[in-house]
Amino acid sequence: MSSQLEMNEEFMKAVERGDSITYITCLLNMGVDINTHDEYGNTLLIQACLNKNKEMVEFLLTKSADVNGAGEKGWTALIVAVLLGCDDIVEVLLNVKDVNVMKKDDGGMTAIHHAAMWNHVIIVERLLSCSVPADINDNIGCTPLCWAACLGHVCCVDVLLKHGASPKHKSELLGSPLEIAKEKGHSDVVEMMKEAIRLTSHPYVEGRMSVMRHQYQQTIAQQESEIMRLRTATADTFDFSPTLDP
Template sequence: MMSNSPQEPIFTPEKIEALYFDTARQGETELLAEFIRAGMDINHQNHEGHTALILACYHNQLEAVKLLLEKGADPNIVDNKGATALTGVAFKGYIPIAQLLIKAGANVDAENNLKRTALMFAILFGRNDMAKFLIESGANPHHTDGEGVTPIQLAERQGDEELVTLLKAKNII
Protein backbone atom coordinates (compact mmCIF):
# COMPACT_ATOMS: atom_id res chain seq x y z
CA MET A 1 0.00 0.00 0.00
CA MET A 2 1.36 3.41 -0.99
CA SER A 3 1.52 6.24 1.48
CA ASN A 4 -0.05 9.59 0.62
CA SER A 5 2.59 11.47 2.60
CA PRO A 6 5.02 13.51 0.52
CA GLN A 7 8.41 11.94 0.04
CA GLU A 8 11.52 13.68 1.26
CA PRO A 9 13.33 15.30 -1.68
CA ILE A 10 16.33 13.38 -2.91
CA PHE A 11 18.41 16.54 -3.24
CA THR A 12 17.87 18.81 -0.26
CA PRO A 13 19.54 22.22 -0.30
CA GLU A 14 22.08 20.85 2.19
CA LYS A 15 22.92 17.91 -0.09
CA ILE A 16 23.25 20.19 -3.11
CA GLU A 17 25.59 22.47 -1.17
CA ALA A 18 27.72 19.51 -0.01
CA LEU A 19 27.92 18.19 -3.58
CA TYR A 20 28.91 21.61 -4.91
CA PHE A 21 31.75 21.97 -2.40
CA ASP A 22 32.92 18.37 -2.92
CA THR A 23 33.01 19.05 -6.66
CA ALA A 24 35.30 22.06 -6.11
CA ARG A 25 37.47 20.19 -3.60
CA GLN A 26 37.94 17.30 -6.03
CA GLY A 27 38.48 19.51 -9.08
CA GLU A 28 35.61 18.11 -11.13
CA THR A 29 35.45 21.05 -13.51
CA GLU A 30 32.68 19.76 -15.79
CA LEU A 31 30.31 19.20 -12.88
CA LEU A 32 31.41 22.47 -11.28
CA ALA A 33 30.54 24.27 -14.52
CA GLU A 34 27.11 22.60 -14.48
CA PHE A 35 26.46 23.87 -10.94
CA ILE A 36 27.38 27.39 -12.06
CA ARG A 37 25.22 27.16 -15.21
CA ALA A 38 22.33 25.95 -13.05
CA GLY A 39 22.58 29.13 -10.98
CA MET A 40 24.61 28.11 -7.93
CA ASP A 41 25.98 31.23 -6.24
CA ILE A 42 29.67 31.03 -7.11
CA ASN A 43 30.58 32.86 -3.89
CA HIS A 44 28.30 30.83 -1.61
CA GLN A 45 29.96 30.08 1.72
CA ASN A 46 29.53 26.94 3.82
CA HIS A 47 29.28 26.79 7.62
CA GLU A 48 33.07 27.33 7.89
CA GLY A 49 32.95 30.29 5.53
CA HIS A 50 34.64 28.38 2.72
CA THR A 51 33.74 29.08 -0.89
CA ALA A 52 34.24 26.72 -3.80
CA LEU A 53 37.28 28.83 -4.73
CA ILE A 54 38.86 28.53 -1.28
CA LEU A 55 38.38 24.75 -1.34
CA ALA A 56 39.65 24.32 -4.90
CA CYS A 57 42.73 26.40 -4.07
CA TYR A 58 43.48 24.58 -0.84
CA HIS A 59 43.27 21.22 -2.60
CA ASN A 60 45.49 22.34 -5.52
CA GLN A 61 42.78 22.03 -8.17
CA LEU A 62 44.28 24.38 -10.75
CA GLU A 63 41.68 23.88 -13.50
CA ALA A 64 38.80 24.33 -11.05
CA VAL A 65 40.43 27.52 -9.78
CA LYS A 66 40.75 28.82 -13.36
CA LEU A 67 37.08 28.05 -14.04
CA LEU A 68 35.85 29.67 -10.83
CA LEU A 69 37.89 32.82 -11.40
CA GLU A 70 36.76 33.03 -15.04
CA LYS A 71 33.16 32.79 -13.87
CA GLY A 72 33.61 35.61 -11.36
CA ALA A 73 34.57 34.00 -8.05
CA ASP A 74 35.79 36.61 -5.58
CA PRO A 75 39.37 35.83 -4.47
CA ASN A 76 39.06 38.13 -1.44
CA ILE A 77 36.22 36.44 0.43
CA VAL A 78 37.31 35.41 3.92
CA ASP A 79 36.36 32.27 5.82
CA ASN A 80 35.38 32.16 9.49
CA LYS A 81 39.05 32.45 10.51
CA GLY A 82 39.56 35.47 8.29
CA ALA A 83 41.60 33.54 5.74
CA THR A 84 41.34 34.10 2.00
CA ALA A 85 42.07 31.61 -0.76
CA LEU A 86 45.59 33.08 -1.01
CA THR A 87 46.26 32.33 2.65
CA GLY A 88 45.64 28.61 2.15
CA VAL A 89 47.67 28.58 -1.04
CA ALA A 90 50.60 30.27 0.73
CA PHE A 91 50.48 27.73 3.54
CA LYS A 92 50.47 24.87 1.02
CA GLY A 93 53.02 26.42 -1.36
CA TYR A 94 50.93 26.27 -4.55
CA ILE A 95 52.58 29.04 -6.58
CA PRO A 96 50.67 28.53 -9.88
CA ILE A 97 47.39 29.02 -8.02
CA ALA A 98 48.78 32.03 -6.13
CA GLN A 99 49.68 33.56 -9.50
CA LEU A 100 46.10 33.12 -10.72
CA LEU A 101 44.64 34.57 -7.53
CA ILE A 102 46.85 37.65 -7.59
CA LYS A 103 46.17 38.18 -11.31
CA ALA A 104 42.44 38.02 -10.44
CA GLY A 105 42.84 40.75 -7.83
CA ALA A 106 43.55 38.87 -4.61
CA ASN A 107 44.79 41.20 -1.88
CA VAL A 108 48.35 40.02 -1.27
CA ASP A 109 48.33 41.57 2.22
CA ALA A 110 44.89 40.41 3.39
CA GLU A 111 44.95 39.63 7.12
CA ASN A 112 43.30 36.73 8.90
CA ASN A 113 41.71 37.09 12.33
CA LEU A 114 45.20 37.10 13.94
CA LYS A 115 46.35 39.80 11.47
CA ARG A 116 48.63 37.32 9.69
CA THR A 117 49.13 37.57 5.93
CA ALA A 118 49.83 35.01 3.24
CA LEU A 119 53.53 35.99 3.36
CA MET A 120 53.62 35.22 7.07
CA PHE A 121 52.08 31.79 6.52
CA ALA A 122 54.55 31.03 3.74
CA ILE A 123 57.44 31.88 6.07
CA LEU A 124 55.97 30.01 9.06
CA PHE A 125 55.59 26.82 7.04
CA GLY A 126 58.93 27.00 5.24
CA ARG A 127 57.46 27.77 1.81
CA ASN A 128 60.38 29.96 0.76
CA ASP A 129 59.61 29.90 -2.96
CA MET A 130 56.10 31.06 -2.14
CA ALA A 131 57.45 33.75 0.20
CA LYS A 132 59.76 35.01 -2.55
CA PHE A 133 56.88 35.03 -5.04
CA LEU A 134 54.66 36.98 -2.61
CA ILE A 135 57.44 39.50 -1.97
CA GLU A 136 57.88 39.96 -5.73
CA SER A 137 54.09 40.41 -5.95
CA GLY A 138 54.20 43.30 -3.49
CA ALA A 139 53.62 41.65 -0.11
CA ASN A 140 54.56 43.95 2.76
CA PRO A 141 57.57 42.56 4.69
CA HIS A 142 56.95 45.14 7.44
CA HIS A 143 53.35 44.14 8.20
CA THR A 144 52.76 43.56 11.91
CA ASP A 145 50.49 40.73 13.06
CA GLY A 146 48.32 40.67 16.18
CA GLU A 147 51.34 39.72 18.31
CA GLY A 148 53.49 42.55 16.94
CA VAL A 149 55.61 40.26 14.75
CA THR A 150 56.68 41.09 11.17
CA PRO A 151 57.56 38.73 8.31
CA ILE A 152 61.20 39.79 8.72
CA GLN A 153 61.14 38.71 12.37
CA LEU A 154 59.50 35.41 11.42
CA ALA A 155 62.23 34.73 8.86
CA GLU A 156 64.89 35.62 11.44
CA ARG A 157 63.32 33.14 13.88
CA GLN A 158 63.42 30.49 11.15
CA GLY A 159 67.12 31.22 10.65
CA ASP A 160 66.71 31.84 6.92
CA GLU A 161 69.33 34.48 6.12
CA GLU A 162 68.55 34.53 2.39
CA LEU A 163 64.89 35.28 3.06
CA VAL A 164 65.75 37.85 5.75
CA THR A 165 68.01 39.65 3.27
CA LEU A 166 65.33 39.58 0.59
CA LEU A 167 62.67 40.88 3.00
CA LYS A 168 64.90 43.68 4.27
CA ALA A 169 65.71 44.70 0.69
CA LYS A 170 62.00 45.44 0.15
CA ASN A 171 62.09 48.62 2.21
CA ILE A 172 58.58 49.96 1.67
CA ILE A 173 58.06 51.76 4.97
Protein backbone atom coordinates (compact mmCIF):
# COMPACT_ATOMS: atom_id res chain seq x y z
CA MET A 1 0.00 0.00 0.00
CA SER A 2 2.81 2.38 0.92
CA SER A 3 4.51 1.63 -2.40
CA GLN A 4 1.31 2.56 -4.28
CA LEU A 5 0.98 5.71 -2.19
CA GLU A 6 4.57 6.68 -2.95
CA MET A 7 4.01 6.16 -6.66
CA ASN A 8 0.90 8.31 -6.55
CA GLU A 9 2.82 11.03 -4.74
CA GLU A 10 5.62 10.83 -7.29
CA PHE A 11 3.05 11.06 -10.08
CA MET A 12 1.62 14.23 -8.55
CA LYS A 13 5.06 15.75 -8.14
CA ALA A 14 5.98 14.84 -11.72
CA VAL A 15 2.92 16.65 -13.05
CA GLU A 16 3.58 19.58 -10.74
CA ARG A 17 7.18 19.78 -11.97
CA GLY A 18 6.03 19.55 -15.56
CA ASP A 19 8.02 16.38 -16.26
CA SER A 20 7.97 14.83 -19.71
CA ILE A 21 5.01 12.89 -21.07
CA THR A 22 7.33 9.91 -21.44
CA TYR A 23 8.08 9.80 -17.71
CA ILE A 24 4.41 10.34 -16.87
CA THR A 25 3.51 7.44 -19.15
CA CYS A 26 6.02 5.22 -17.36
CA LEU A 27 4.38 6.00 -14.02
CA LEU A 28 0.97 5.22 -15.45
CA ASN A 29 2.27 1.89 -16.74
CA MET A 30 3.37 1.11 -13.18
CA GLY A 31 -0.24 1.33 -12.05
CA VAL A 32 -0.48 4.90 -10.77
CA ASP A 33 -4.03 6.20 -10.27
CA ILE A 34 -4.80 8.79 -12.97
CA ASN A 35 -7.20 10.52 -10.55
CA THR A 36 -4.89 10.66 -7.56
CA HIS A 37 -4.89 13.97 -5.68
CA ASP A 38 -2.67 15.97 -3.37
CA GLU A 39 -3.27 17.08 0.22
CA TYR A 40 -5.48 19.93 -1.03
CA GLY A 41 -7.65 17.58 -3.02
CA ASN A 42 -6.31 18.81 -6.35
CA THR A 43 -6.20 16.16 -9.04
CA LEU A 44 -3.45 15.71 -11.60
CA LEU A 45 -5.64 17.41 -14.18
CA ILE A 46 -6.18 20.40 -11.92
CA GLN A 47 -2.43 20.60 -11.27
CA ALA A 48 -1.75 20.56 -15.00
CA CYS A 49 -4.19 23.48 -15.36
CA LEU A 50 -2.47 25.33 -12.53
CA ASN A 51 0.78 24.91 -14.46
CA LYS A 52 -0.94 26.18 -17.62
CA ASN A 53 0.38 23.02 -19.26
CA LYS A 54 -1.97 22.41 -22.18
CA GLU A 55 -0.02 19.42 -23.47
CA MET A 56 -0.27 17.69 -20.10
CA VAL A 57 -3.97 18.50 -19.84
CA GLU A 58 -4.59 16.93 -23.24
CA PHE A 59 -2.51 13.89 -22.34
CA LEU A 60 -4.26 13.27 -19.02
CA LEU A 61 -7.65 13.57 -20.72
CA THR A 62 -6.67 10.90 -23.23
CA LYS A 63 -5.95 8.67 -20.22
CA SER A 64 -9.49 9.20 -18.88
CA ALA A 65 -8.69 11.75 -16.15
CA ASP A 66 -11.87 12.90 -14.40
CA VAL A 67 -12.66 16.24 -16.02
CA ASN A 68 -15.15 17.13 -13.27
CA GLY A 69 -13.02 16.23 -10.27
CA ALA A 70 -12.97 19.04 -7.70
CA GLY A 71 -10.11 20.06 -5.47
CA GLU A 72 -9.44 22.95 -3.12
CA LYS A 73 -12.47 25.26 -2.69
CA GLY A 74 -14.42 22.93 -4.94
CA TRP A 75 -12.61 24.19 -8.02
CA THR A 76 -12.64 21.90 -11.03
CA ALA A 77 -10.03 21.89 -13.79
CA LEU A 78 -12.37 24.10 -15.86
CA ILE A 79 -12.77 26.66 -13.08
CA VAL A 80 -9.00 26.75 -12.53
CA ALA A 81 -8.37 27.27 -16.24
CA VAL A 82 -10.98 30.05 -16.26
CA LEU A 83 -9.46 31.74 -13.20
CA LEU A 84 -6.08 31.79 -14.91
CA GLY A 85 -7.58 33.05 -18.19
CA CYS A 86 -6.19 30.11 -20.16
CA ASP A 87 -8.46 30.30 -23.20
CA ASP A 88 -6.71 27.42 -24.95
CA ILE A 89 -7.03 25.03 -22.00
CA VAL A 90 -10.64 26.10 -21.44
CA GLU A 91 -11.34 25.16 -25.05
CA VAL A 92 -9.71 21.74 -24.58
CA LEU A 93 -11.81 21.07 -21.48
CA LEU A 94 -15.04 22.25 -23.10
CA ASN A 95 -14.51 19.76 -25.90
CA VAL A 96 -14.62 16.87 -23.43
CA LYS A 97 -17.97 15.14 -23.78
CA ASP A 98 -18.73 14.77 -20.07
CA VAL A 99 -17.52 18.17 -18.83
CA ASN A 100 -20.00 19.80 -16.46
CA VAL A 101 -19.94 23.49 -17.37
CA MET A 102 -22.40 24.34 -14.60
CA LYS A 103 -20.67 22.54 -11.72
CA LYS A 104 -20.47 24.84 -8.69
CA ASP A 105 -17.59 25.35 -6.30
CA ASP A 106 -17.93 25.66 -2.53
CA GLY A 107 -19.31 29.19 -2.94
CA GLY A 108 -21.86 28.09 -5.51
CA MET A 109 -19.95 29.84 -8.28
CA THR A 110 -19.64 28.27 -11.70
CA ALA A 111 -17.00 28.77 -14.35
CA ILE A 112 -18.94 31.65 -15.91
CA HIS A 113 -19.17 33.46 -12.56
CA HIS A 114 -15.39 33.40 -12.29
CA ALA A 115 -14.97 34.39 -15.94
CA ALA A 116 -17.21 37.42 -15.43
CA MET A 117 -15.50 38.34 -12.17
CA TRP A 118 -12.05 38.29 -13.78
CA ASN A 119 -13.22 39.98 -16.98
CA HIS A 120 -12.35 37.07 -19.26
CA VAL A 121 -14.72 38.16 -22.02
CA ILE A 122 -13.81 35.50 -24.59
CA ILE A 123 -14.35 32.75 -22.02
CA VAL A 124 -17.69 34.26 -20.98
CA GLU A 125 -18.84 34.17 -24.60
CA ARG A 126 -17.56 30.61 -25.04
CA LEU A 127 -19.38 29.37 -21.94
CA LEU A 128 -22.60 31.06 -23.04
CA SER A 129 -22.27 29.23 -26.36
CA CYS A 130 -22.34 25.99 -24.33
CA SER A 131 -25.88 26.83 -23.15
CA VAL A 132 -24.79 28.07 -19.73
CA PRO A 133 -27.68 30.23 -18.40
CA ALA A 134 -26.75 33.91 -18.33
CA ASP A 135 -28.58 34.34 -15.01
CA ILE A 136 -27.26 31.31 -13.13
CA ASN A 137 -27.06 31.99 -9.37
CA ASP A 138 -24.27 31.38 -6.87
CA ASN A 139 -24.89 30.71 -3.16
CA ILE A 140 -25.80 34.33 -2.41
CA GLY A 141 -28.07 34.73 -5.42
CA CYS A 142 -25.55 36.60 -7.56
CA THR A 143 -25.43 36.09 -11.29
CA PRO A 144 -22.35 36.58 -13.48
CA LEU A 145 -23.80 39.98 -14.39
CA CYS A 146 -23.83 40.95 -10.69
CA TRP A 147 -20.09 40.35 -10.42
CA ALA A 148 -19.25 42.00 -13.73
CA ALA A 149 -21.33 45.04 -12.72
CA CYS A 150 -19.78 45.15 -9.26
CA LEU A 151 -16.28 45.32 -10.73
CA GLY A 152 -17.15 47.62 -13.63
CA HIS A 153 -16.24 45.13 -16.35
CA VAL A 154 -17.95 46.90 -19.23
CA CYS A 155 -17.18 44.32 -21.93
CA CYS A 156 -18.42 41.41 -19.84
CA VAL A 157 -21.53 43.35 -18.92
CA ASP A 158 -22.18 44.02 -22.60
CA VAL A 159 -21.80 40.35 -23.58
CA LEU A 160 -24.02 39.13 -20.76
CA LEU A 161 -26.74 41.67 -21.51
CA LYS A 162 -26.72 40.68 -25.17
CA HIS A 163 -27.28 37.08 -24.08
CA GLY A 164 -30.32 37.99 -22.01
CA ALA A 165 -28.87 38.53 -18.53
CA SER A 166 -31.28 40.55 -16.42
CA PRO A 167 -30.16 43.90 -14.93
CA LYS A 168 -33.03 43.61 -12.45
CA HIS A 169 -32.31 40.08 -11.18
CA LYS A 170 -32.26 40.41 -7.38
CA SER A 171 -29.59 39.04 -5.08
CA GLU A 172 -30.89 39.10 -1.50
CA LEU A 173 -27.47 40.11 -0.24
CA LEU A 174 -26.24 42.62 -2.84
CA GLY A 175 -29.31 43.66 -4.80
CA SER A 176 -29.71 43.76 -8.57
CA PRO A 177 -26.83 44.30 -11.02
CA LEU A 178 -28.17 47.80 -11.70
CA GLU A 179 -28.23 48.63 -8.00
CA ILE A 180 -24.74 47.20 -7.53
CA ALA A 181 -23.34 49.24 -10.42
CA LYS A 182 -24.93 52.42 -9.02
CA GLU A 183 -23.52 51.76 -5.56
CA LYS A 184 -20.03 51.15 -6.96
CA GLY A 185 -20.18 54.28 -9.10
CA HIS A 186 -19.77 52.54 -12.44
CA SER A 187 -21.76 55.10 -14.45
CA ASP A 188 -21.01 53.54 -17.84
CA VAL A 189 -22.30 50.19 -16.64
CA VAL A 190 -25.38 51.88 -15.16
CA GLU A 191 -26.20 53.44 -18.53
CA MET A 192 -25.79 50.09 -20.26
CA MET A 193 -28.17 48.52 -17.75
CA LYS A 194 -30.76 51.27 -18.21
CA GLU A 195 -30.61 50.86 -21.97
CA ALA A 196 -31.05 47.10 -21.61
CA ILE A 197 -34.09 47.65 -19.39
CA ARG A 198 -35.54 50.10 -21.91
CA LEU A 199 -35.09 47.54 -24.65
CA THR A 200 -37.02 44.94 -22.66
CA SER A 201 -40.14 46.75 -23.88
CA HIS A 202 -39.41 45.37 -27.34
CA PRO A 203 -41.16 42.04 -26.74
CA TYR A 204 -44.36 44.06 -26.11
CA VAL A 205 -43.77 46.09 -29.28
CA GLU A 206 -43.06 42.92 -31.22
CA GLY A 207 -46.22 41.39 -29.78
CA ARG A 208 -48.28 44.36 -30.97
CA MET A 209 -46.65 44.17 -34.40
CA SER A 210 -47.48 40.48 -34.55
CA VAL A 211 -51.14 41.24 -33.82
CA MET A 212 -51.15 43.98 -36.46
CA ARG A 213 -49.55 41.64 -39.02
CA HIS A 214 -52.17 39.02 -38.21
CA GLN A 215 -54.99 41.52 -38.61
CA TYR A 216 -53.51 42.73 -41.89
CA GLN A 217 -53.28 39.17 -43.17
CA GLN A 218 -56.93 38.63 -42.25
CA THR A 219 -57.87 41.76 -44.21
CA ILE A 220 -55.95 40.54 -47.25
CA ALA A 221 -57.62 37.14 -46.98
CA GLN A 222 -61.04 38.80 -46.82
CA GLN A 223 -60.24 40.94 -49.88
CA GLU A 224 -59.01 37.92 -51.84
CA SER A 225 -62.17 36.04 -50.91
CA GLU A 226 -64.30 38.95 -52.14
CA ILE A 227 -62.36 39.11 -55.42
CA MET A 228 -62.90 35.37 -55.97
CA ARG A 229 -66.64 35.82 -55.29
CA LEU A 230 -66.88 38.65 -57.81
CA ARG A 231 -65.00 36.63 -60.41
CA THR A 232 -67.37 33.71 -59.92
CA ALA A 233 -70.38 35.99 -60.19
CA THR A 234 -68.96 37.53 -63.38
CA ALA A 235 -68.29 34.11 -64.87
CA ASP A 236 -71.91 33.12 -64.22
CA THR A 237 -73.17 36.26 -66.00
CA PHE A 238 -70.96 36.09 -69.07
CA ASP A 239 -70.07 33.02 -71.07
CA PHE A 240 -66.29 33.01 -71.57
CA SER A 241 -66.21 29.53 -73.14
CA PRO A 242 -64.58 29.42 -76.61
CA THR A 243 -66.93 29.51 -79.59
CA LEU A 244 -66.32 26.72 -82.08
CA ASP A 245 -66.97 27.40 -85.76
CA PRO A 246 -69.40 24.90 -87.32
